[in-house]
Amino acid sequence: MTMKGFDHGNRGIGVRNHQLILPSVVCSTRVSSRIAKEMDAITFAHQHGCGFIGNDVGRITDYFAALANHPNVSSTLIVGLGCETLQGNELADKLLSKNKSTNYLVTQESGGVQGTVDSGVAAAKELRTKYPTPQVVLPRLHLGIDLSNESPVVTDLVAALADVGVDVTISSSHKNSGLNFSDLMEAGVHVILSFPDSNQPASGFPLIPTINVASNSPLHLALKDDFDLFASSSVAEIIEKIYAVVNGEQTKVEVIGAGEIIAAREVRSV
Numbered sequence: 590m591t592m593k594g595f596d597h598g599n600r601g602i603g604v605r606n607h608q609l610i611l612p613s614v615v616c617s618t619r620v621s622s623r624i625a626k627e628m629d630a631i632t633f634a635h636q637h638g639c640g641f642i643g644n645d646v647g648r649i650t651d652y653f654a655a656l657a658n659h660p661n662v663s664s665t666l667i668v669g670l671g672c673e674t675l676q677g678n679e680l681a682d683k684l685l686s687k688n689k690s691t692n693y694l695v696t697q698e699s700g701g702v703q704g705t706v707d708s709g710v711a712a713a714k715e716l717r718t719k720y721p722t723p724q725v726v727l728p729r730l731h732l733g734i735d736l737s738n739e740s741p742v743v744t745d746l747v748a749a750l751a752d753v754g755v756d757v758t759i760s761s762s763h764k765n766s767g768l769n770f771s772d773l774m775e776a777g778v779h780v781i782l783s784f785p786d787s788n789q790p791a792s793g794f795p796l797i798p799t800i801n802v803a804s805n806s807p808l809h810l811a812l813k814d815d816f817d818l819f820a821s822s823s824v825a826e827i828i829e830k831i832y833a834v835v836n837g838e839q840t841k842v843e844v845i846g847a848g849e850i851i852a853a854r855e856v857r858s859v
Contacts, residue, residue, distance in 0.1 A: 592835050594727030598720075599688050601660035604730075604779045604835045606722050607631045607796055608713060609662045611653060613669040613680055620702055621668045624709035628717075630666075633795045633850050650680060652852045655775045657684045657691065661796050664690035664716040668709060690720035729754060730835060733778030733797070735769040736761035737786045738804055746824050753828075767851035770794040774850075780834055782827070791815040793842030795850065798834050801841065802827070817841050 594602040608630040612621040618634045625632035657665040665688070667681050681693035692712045694705055732755055736743060747757050758776045760769035766785045773781055774794060781799040785791065787806030793799035803809040803816035813819070817840055818830060834840055842848060 590832055592727040592730060592832070593837060594725050595661075595663065595722045596725045597660055597663055597722060598690070600658055600662055601777070602725060602727050603659070603661035603663075604727060605661040605796070605798060606663050607661050608717065609657060609665045609796065610709070610713065611657055611665055611667045613653065613667050617668045617705075620705050620709070623706045624666070624668065624713060627706070627710045628713045630713060631795050633848070649852055650683070652771070652775070653680060654683055656796065656850075658687055659774060659796050660777060660779065663722045664688075664713075664720050665692075666709060666713050666716065667691070667693040668705065669693065690716055692716055727779075727835065729756060730780070730831075731756045731758065731776075731778045732831065733757075733770075733773030733776060733781045734759045735766050735773065735781055735783040735785070735799075737764050737766045737769060737789065738784045740784045740802065740804075740820075742822070742824060742827070743784070746827055749824050749828060755831075765789070765851070766792050767849060770797070770799070771851055773797070780831060782831065785809075791817075791842060791847075793840065793848035795848040798840050799842055799848070800827075800830055800834055815841055815845075 594604060595606040597603050608628060610621045610625040610630050610632040612618045621632045665684060681691060684691045694709055694712060734757060736759055750757055758773060758778055760772040763769050764786050766783055766789055770781060774797060781794060781797050783799050783801045787804045788808060790812050791801035800817045802818045803813060803820055805820045818827060
């Protein structure tokens, strides 16, 4: 089956064409949200970038770099405050070494909140104009499976996907889907198939379309309209849904705009 993709240069070919407004610190998440809303771009709230120490500084820097270098990202605008631990200009330099479609703003140097929003929208528009994204054929799909909840269908599904040339990465280290999503993002997967814990609702990741498969738990049955597939779904039905999403069909969490990131930390904020 032919799969649609977007050529994002050094980032690779993605299945979504997302511009990322990346807040380098918690203090710039509100400004980033306003820029993203104006541009119909992707952003997220987080609690990182300031008041952290030790290994977490390098860990979060690498995590944000992986977000910006993901194949579903067309260009990245970093929005910093100016006094944070994770300096946005250093993050920008790291990203620019791989992808020129990156820019950086400092709120303290851009006339405050409104000035940063105005400058951010202008910078994001410039990135889109300067780095257009051609639509191409996706040569090979990389699927991530969040296995927060065991499912009897997974073994047969992985075998069937291998038969049609789909690469699969499984993350089952955590009972929390959000942590598994982060591991899968850093692996560079195009799409996530999530089997969330029976006590967790359907969830998603901002840059990666996430297909949620419900279990027969009371919670999942009560929230069945938030799930893309049910526990009774066959391997063929799951694969059909995967291809539909790759080719542009939005998942339930994409439609409602749900999605968060959870970056693992070693030390509490200080």
